[in-house]
Amino acid sequence: MLQELTIHNFAIIESLSLSFEEGMTVLTGETGAGKSIIIDALGLLVGGRGSSQFIRHGEDKLSLEGLFHLPSENRPLEDLLSESGIDFSDGMVVLERTVFKSGKNVCRVNGKLVTTGLLRDVGAKLLDIHTQHEHQELMQDEFHLSLLDRFASQTLSKPIQAYKATFANYKQAEREFHHFTQNERELAQRLDMLRFQEQEITAANLESGEEERLTEQKNRLVNFEKLSESLSAAYNALTGEPGGLTFTGEAMRELEAASSVTNEYRALGENVASSFYQLEDAVSEIRQALDQLEFQPDELNEIENRLAELSQLKRKYGKTIDDIIRYYEEIQIEIDQLENSEQSVGKLEEKVEEWKLKTKEQAEVLTEIRHKAARKLEKQIKQELNQLYMEKAIFEVHFVKMAEFQETGQDEVIFYISTNPGEPAKPLSKVASGGELSRMMLALKTIFSRHQGITSIIFDEVDTGVSGRVAQAIAEKIYAVSVGSQVLCISHLPQVAAMADHHFYITKQVQNDRTNTRVEKITGEEKVLEIGRMIAGTEVTKLAKQHAEEMIEQANAIKKNNE
The missing domain is CATH 1.20.5 (Single alpha-helices involved in coiled-coils or other helix-helix interfaces)
Structure with missing residues (x-):
């Protein structure tokens, strides 16, 4: 339920803070006073398309904030918040959105920065905003399938997710098949190129870690003189007269003599003796290293040529030798596929047919669920229209099986209606008047409010084109919806205003040569x-x-x- 709404610098609203309660709230006022602006602000708050044009003239940014009480039965919203790492332990959800003149958007949910997409997903589970735009959508046949799917969401959600995954695999298999078979000449040219690359990499006889090993060898050869000087100096320091080894040996002997007098110096003598023998080993290893140290210009040239060859291969096939080896393995697989194209085409065809069959089976499951839901929807719409003085109306959900699978299945759904006795039902988009569309949409909203768990519904002038007893019926219907859901309603009908539990009056005032919207309960x-x-x-x-x-x-x- 929406409890608080704060608006700053939105259109002609400078600053506005409203508190809302349960039940039915109506917003009235003269045309142009800013009633729909408040609904526009709510639409932006829950993830609607943002624009710097919404910012009040002369200001740098607009900001919106809404406080919602989290309904206990809104499990999908709780799951979404948990998955997004948003804390809602206090049972409240705070949505914030700031739009800057530069076009930048900053969105937060319970203080956490979120994307506009996530804000929209959260907002869709808190608010259901119905505007005149939905009337226009109701006149479009392609919108009817989504309405039926919303009605059947509890039984349809998992099957349609499974279908979409299968459909995606089917389309991917089709793309692979078409890519493989689209042009034999292109395939032949690619095979020639891959074979050349395979031969070039094979001839290079690459080894993992080879480049690092060669670089080390090159550094050793390039720095031959420095290595020779350093090793010789170390050797002379240890073996010269006098040298480190001579002094260490003398220290060892003196400590042995001291240890013969008292055991107090035995451990110290043993440590020095250990160091002496380690230095002897080091001297031997240094001598051996000096004997093996040899400068070979030919070896250096070979190493530099090999490193240049590896560098050229890396420019063509990968950043590292391991990348080139992996690429080599990949092109061998593709070469095998191209060389055995008939067999590969057959496998790809089988893969396409396999996924097509699975897609067909799951599409049929969706169709069956939708047909059952359609019969229930027809019955419930009939009941709702009876209460809106359309008791003679006939409402039907017609199905057309599409030739190709779509992301939503294989069904095309069109709502048919007849409002006059004796007249056959025809597509809703062809025969419904404005007042009939208002009642049809209100009937749908009434039904959907029972199924979707959304506890705040906004009606923006849904009573267009009606008057008299129909207006009274619509007022009573909106009130009936508010019994189970919070309803905010902009209306020009006195019947609707009279039914409201709470009434906000909206006016437009001019102060200091600036227009501002004022709201009074x-x-x-x-x-x-x-x-x-x-x-x-x-x-x-x-x-x-x-x-x-x-x-x-x-x-x-x-x-x-x-x-």
């Missing part, structure tokens, strides 16, 4: 006057006021009967 006499204005227009007559009071009394009676 009204009750009692103020509410009566506003509903009277909605009935009569600019001047609230005594009769209009009396009519408004009767509407409120009637609304209270309806609510009491439904408790």
Whole structure:
């Protein structure tokens, strides 16, 4: 449930903070006062498309913040927050979004920086915003499948995820097959190139770690004189007269003499003796190293030529020798495939057919689930339309099997409707009027609110094109939705305003040559006057006021009967 909304520098709103409660809240006011701006701000807060054009003139940024109470039954939202590492232990969700003039967006959920995509995913599980745009979508046949799938989401979610994974594998197998067979000449040219590369790498006779070993050998040869000088100096320091070995030997003998007098110096003598023998071994190894040290110009040339060859291969086939070896193994596999193309094509064809069969089987599962859901939806839509004075309406979900598999399956879904007795049902997009579309969408929203776990629903002028008893029916229907879900509703109908539990009146004011939106919660006499204005227009007559009071009394009676 939405509890708090704070808006700064959004369109003509300089600063606005609103508190919302459970039940049905209506927002009314004159055209252009900023009612829809508040809904636009909510849409941006829950991940809608951002733009610097929303920023109030003269400001550098806009900021939005919304506080939501997390419903206990919204398991998908809890799973999403947990997977994203967002703490919600206090049962609250705070969404924040800042849009800068540069176009930069900063989004946070419970203080954690998130992407716009994640903000949108979280927002979709907290708020369901219905606008006139959805009326337009309802007129598009391709939108109907997604509506049916939303209705069947509980039984369809896992099967459709499995289908999408299988469909992706099927399309990948198709791409591999087409890539392999699209042009025999290209394949022949590639085979020639791969064979040349294979021969070149084979001739190089590469070994893992060879480059490092050769580099070490090169460094040794290049620095021959330095190595010879250092080893000779070390040898002379140990064996010269006098030298380190001579002094250490003399120290060893003196300590042996001291140890013969007292055991106190035995350990010290043994340590010096150990050092003496280690130095003797070192002298031997240095002498051997000097004897083996030999400068060979031919060897240096061979090493430099080999390193140049390896460098050239790395420029062609990989950053390291191991990369070249791995590339060599990969092209051998591809060469084998190309040399045995008929066999490879056969395997790829089998792979395509295998995934196509699995896709077909899983698409049929989706179709079966959708047909069952369609019958339930038809029945529930009929019940809802009856309550909206469309008791003669016929609503049908028609299926068309597409020739090719799509990411959503093989079904095309079109809603059909007949609003006049004796007339056959036709596509909704061809026959429905504005008022009928409003009632159809309200019926869908009423049904979906029971299935999706979303506890905050926003209606932005869903009552377009209706009046009289239909307007009253829509008001009662919106109120019925609010019993199980928080509802925020922008409306021009006095019947809807009368049914509301909470009423916000929105006005536009000019201060210091700047336009600003002001929101005031009204009750009692103020509410009566506003509903009277909605009935009569600019001047609230005594009769209009009396009519408004009767509407409120009637609304209270309806609510009491439904408790």
